[in-house]
Amino acid sequence: MTHLDDWPELAELADRYGVSREYWDWQGHHVTVPVATVQAVLAALDVDASTAESVRRALAEHEVAPWRRVVPLVTVTRAGSSTALHAHAPHGDPVEVEVETEDGEVVRASRTHDVGPETREVDGSYVDRLRFDLPDLPTGYHTVRGRTGDRVEEGLLVVAPQRLELPDALARQVWGLMTQLYSVRSRDSWGTGDFGDLATLARWGADLGADFVLVNPLHAAEPVPPVEDSPYLPTSRRFLNPIYVRVADVPEVEALDDTDRAEIEALGAELAAAPSDELLDRQPAYAARLEALGRVHRAPRSPEREQQLAAFREREGEGLHQFAVWCALAEHLHGKEWPEELRDPGSPAVAALADELADRVDFFSWLQWVADDQLGAAQAAALDAGMGLGLVTDLAVGVHPSGAEVWTLGRALARGLSVGAPPDAFNQVGQDWSQPPWRPDVLAELGFEPYRAVLRAALRHAGGLRLDHVMGLFRLWCIPHGASAAEGAYLRYDHESMVSILLLEAERAGAFVVGEDLGVVEPFVRDHLAERGVLGTSILWFEVDDGRPRPPETWRELCLATVTTHDLPPTAGYLLGEHVQLRESLGLLTRPVAEELAVSEREREIVLTELRARGLLADDAGEEETVAALHAMLTLSPSRLLGVAVTDLVGERRTQNQPGTHREYPNWRIPLCGPDGTPLLLEDLPGLARAERLVATLSRGLADD
Numbered sequence: 131m132t133h134l135d136d137w138p139e140l141a142e143l144a145d146r147y148g149v150s151r152e153y154w155d156w157q158g159h160h161v162t163v164p165v166a167t168v169q170a171v172l173a174a175l176d177v178d179a180s181t182a183e184s185v186r187r188a189l190a191e192h193e194v195a196p197w198r199r200v201v202p203l204v205t206v207t208r209a210g211s212s213t214a215l216h217a218h219a220p221h222g223d224p225v226e227v228e229v230e231t232e233d234g235e236v237v238r239a240s241r242t243h244d245v246g247p248e249t250r251e252v253d254g255s256y257v258d259r260l261r262f263d264l265p266d267l268p269t270g271y272h273t274v275r276g277r278t279g280d281r282v283e284e285g286l287l288v289v290a291p292q293r294l295e296l297p298d299a300l301a302r303q304v305w306g307l308m309t310q311l312y313s314v315r316s317r318d319s320w321g322t323g324d325f326g327d328l329a330t331l332a333r334w335g336a337d338l339g340a341d342f343v344l345v346n347p348l349h350a351a352e353p354v355p356p357v358e359d360s361p362y363l364p365t366s367r368r369f370l371n372p373i374y375v376r377v378a379d380v381p382e383v384e385a386l387d388d389t390d391r392a393e394i395e396a397l398g399a400e401l402a403a404a405p406s407d408e409l410l411d412r413q414p415a416y417a418a419r420l421e422a423l424g425r426v427h428r429a430p431r432s433p434e435r436e437q438q439l440a441a442f443r444e445r446e447g448e449g450l451h452q453f454a455v456w457c458a459l460a461e462h463l464h465g466k467e468w469p470e471e472l473r474d475p476g477s478p479a480v481a482a483l484a485d486e487l488a489d490r491v492d493f494f495s496w497l498q499w500v501a502d503d504q505l506g507a508a509q510a511a512a513l514d515a516g517m518g519l520g521l522v523t524d525l526a527v528g529v530h531p532s533g534a535e536v537w538t539l540g541r542a543l544a545r546g547l548s549v550g551a552p553p554d555a556f557n558q559v560g561q562d563w564s565q566p567p568w569r570p571d572v573l574a575e576l577g578f579e580p581y582r583a584v585l586r587a588a589l590r591h592a593g594g595l596r597l598d599h600v601m602g603l604f605r606l607w608c609i610p611h612g613a614s615a616a617e618g619a620y621l622r623y624d625h626e627s628m629v630s631i632l633l634l635e636a637e638r639a640g641a642f643v644v645g646e647d648l649g650v651v652e653p654f655v656r657d658h659l660a661e662r663g664v665l666g667t668s669i670l671w672f673e674v675d676d677g678r679p680r681p682p683e684t685w686r687e688l689c690l691a692t693v694t695t696h697d698l699p700p701t702a703g704y705l706l707g708e709h710v711q712l713r714e715s716l717g718l719l720t721r722p723v724a725e726e727l728a729v730s731e732r733e734r735e736i737v738l739t740e741l742r743a744r745g746l747l748a749d750d751a752g753e754e755e756t757v758a759a760l761h762a763m764l765t766l767s768p769s770r771l772l773g774v775a776v777t778d779l780v781g782e783r784r785t786q787n788q789p790g791t792h793r794e795y796p797n798w799r800i801p802l803c804g805p806d807g808t809p810l811l812l813e814d815l816p817g818l819a820r821a822e823r824l825v826a827t828l829s830r831g832l833a834d835d
């Protein structure tokens with residue numbers, strides 16, 4: 131059978147596992163997912179749908195599986211809401227349900243007597259399903275315990291806030307910087323921007339009146355060169371990229387002997403010798419840091435620092451150890467294929483080799499402590515400088531298919547699938563990001579712990595968190611290996627659980643959350659996120675209705691509003707249509723370039739016409755004045771957050787990232803330069819006239835409110 135309409139049982143199985151059978155594309159066309167795609171996505175979830183018989187078996191197993199448990203694996207509720215769960219017991223046997231809170235208090239759940247038990251045959255015996263009402267509980271991760279006979283079983287109870295309240299700093303409209311940290315360098319940088327530079331940038335922003343700095347994902351890349359350029363394709367989202375460590379700021383440098391210190395200074399001097407507009411090269415930058423930090427790792431530490439390191443390791447637990455083991459193994463096997471016995475982190479072979487490489491395991495664990503310490507210092511510097519929010523970190527959608535997270539998390543990530551995006555206006559052939567998606571079923575089995583750990587890490591030193599492609603909490607476009615980016619299907623997630631856990635972690639961190647909700651978005655997604663207090667994203671160029679600019683006064687209040695984004699050229703480049711020319715040169719257009727340029731010109735002109743009508747832009751305005759006017763338009767919106775790209779402040783034109791490309795364009799390697807291509811360092815920014823003029827325009831708009 132080649133069509134799901136001819137195979138209703140497969141269609142039902144797909145629905146039960148959240149695999150889409152149809153969707154509407156960016157042009158509003160209805161698309162039916164091929165049978166082969168549905169079967170491939172189900173196979174990645176360990177569901178055999180290859181034959182009519184296997185589909186019937188899978189349906190029966192899905193139906194009966196919950197009846198085998200005394201209490202559910204996971205129950206998610208909102209604080210203040212009445213919550214019920216179903217418990218199971220052999221027919222006629224009593225069952226008790228209790229909740230043990232995080233604080234150790236044990237509370238009994240009461241049986242709902244006005245709802246009679248259901249009974250069905252399970253594995254040859256009859257089982258009753260009974261309803262219990264849970265008491266009102268504080269937010270947190272609690273344990274549900276069910277007892278029937280001599281059988282005791284536990285499940286996770288998540289009580290999340292109804293809504294994530296905004297921090298006091300967001301009681302008014304505020305603005306902040308948006309930057310790609312690696313591109314922003316100082317005279318002390320080693321080839322790429324670092325955490326010391328982030329602190330300096332935050333202080334400069336605070337002097338201008340900014341309340342936050344939104345940075346690219348800081349997730350860990352490969353442990354040794356060559357490392358991936360894209361911050362959105364990390365090896366782990368739980369741990370940090372040591373390329374951002376500033377060696378000179380590690381306290382143990384002071385304890386080095388003269389020889390080691392001289393070697394470190396020489397490494398830094400070579401990389402920081404002369405700023406250049408040439409493409410950034412992470413490979414020598416990271417190699418030098420690794421060599422220098424290897425020397426620092428061997429230096430003596432004070433008792434206080436030893437205690438801090440021990441506390442960090444205890445807090446991060448087995449996850450840190452496994453990550454450090456993976457790093458040591460990846461370094462040891464560099465350039466070689468991993469033998470089968472080392473592909474399981476729990477194997478005796480891994481344990482034996484980890485013992486042999488104990489010093490390197492210790493080094494990579496220590497390296498995470500150093501990075502975490504410096505990121506915390508950058509956040510402290512931002513707040514001390516007067517920012518109301520400080521750092522806003524960015525969480526990537528997924529991880530590298532052969533990285534640490536895939537190795538350590540095992541079944542939690544689906545094999546045989548890649549996350550991406552279906553064709554849309556800006557990527558008309560679709561996108562394949564090569565990242566394996568979460569498995570919804572295994573996440574539940576694990577109590578969502580891998581997801582929780584990733585969120586805690588992203589929020590630890592941040593006043594806010596941006597989630598790239600926030601629609602991934604609801605569904606992800608999954609492409610079977612070997613298929614084109616257009617030949618995928620959506621895989622649905624338990625969004626109530628995913629969003630609730632996000633809110634709980636953010637509330638505990640005292641942070642707000644921004645969801646990047648651009649592209650193809652189901653209408654209810656934005657409503658659900660707004661109801662829960664998650665901010666959306668508005669790009670000025672995309673705020674259009676029926677070919678006319680949407681008045682900024684009608685934009686969403688719970689929103690981060692910006693003129694541009696890292697997936698578009700800086701505004702100066704966008705005004706010149708460089709995004710169209712670039713996509714045409716890379717073969718990413720499905721329409722003739724002349725037609726695409728004409729469409730782009732019309733899109734820009736309707737916005738500029740609106741600016742002129744509002745008196746924000748003179749007829750003879752130049753490029754700098756136009757960029758400033760576009761930012762002034764942001765202040766007319768009620769959006770609580772306004773983001774200003776550092777590239778727009780300095781007049782940069784080159785695109786940081788062209789989605790849908792890998793090696794075709796030097797994504798994530800563009801250094802910060804001025805409009806004439808001259809490299810700019812952090813030391814050049816204070817007093818930069820162009821930046822101060824744009825901020826003055828922005829400030830006037832905010833003052834008028």
